[in-house]
Amino acid sequence: xxxxxxxxxxxxxxxxxxxxxxxxxxxxxxxxxxxxxxxxxxxxxxxxxxxxxxxxxxxxxxxxxxxxxxxxxxxxxxxxxxxxxxxxxxxxxxxxxxxxxxxxxxxxxxxxxxxxxxxxxxxxxxxxxxxxxxxxxxxxxxxxxxxxxxxxxxxxxxxxxxxxxxxxxx
Numbered sequence: 001x002x003x004x005x006x007x008x009x010x011x012x013x014x015x016x017x018x019x020x021x022x023x024x025x026x027x028x029x030x031x032x033x034x035x036x037x038x039x040x041x042x043x044x045x046x047x048x049x050x051x052x053x054x055x056x057x058x059x060x061x062x063x064x065x066x067x068x069x070x071x072x073x074x075x076x077x078x079x080x081x082x083x084x085x086x087x088x089x090x091x092x093x094x095x096x097x098x099x100x101x102x103x104x105x106x107x108x109x110x111x112x113x114x115x116x117x118x119x120x121x122x123x124x125x126x127x128x129x130x131x132x133x134x135x136x137x138x139x140x141x142x143x144x145x146x147x148x149x150x151x152x153x154x155x156x157x158x159x160x161x162x163x164x165x166x167x168x169x170x
Contacts, residue, residue, distance in 0.1 A: 024113060064092070113164065130147055131145070
């Protein structure tokens, strides 16, 4: 079986399961976010570049997030690694690092969707604990919202989930 045939079959199974569940269009893993300690962002970027990753975006995200982020592209694919460095002690990433004994680590996993509002409404109607009151502006012009790790008490995710809509489709 060719690689493209295999991918088409996987996509077909995903579409079929999403139609059954009624959850709108999760397309793929947009990024995996990793928290880094203050002052360590540039060193981490260099370490990933030594593995062959390349920096595709850098931004300071203020508001409630208070982080400096760098997005690194993995090969030529659409999946990204996001490094997050807290800009203030009140940043959620800073608090996560403190809870983790002063170490960085996995901050969240982000899934790309076609329509953040439709995904938000669907997940809210299914009883997921959504952290944001509504989808909001994210970095790089995206629309995002976060889903609590203990969203479903009978089967918690164990990790913070971000839902991302990229209007540019990148």
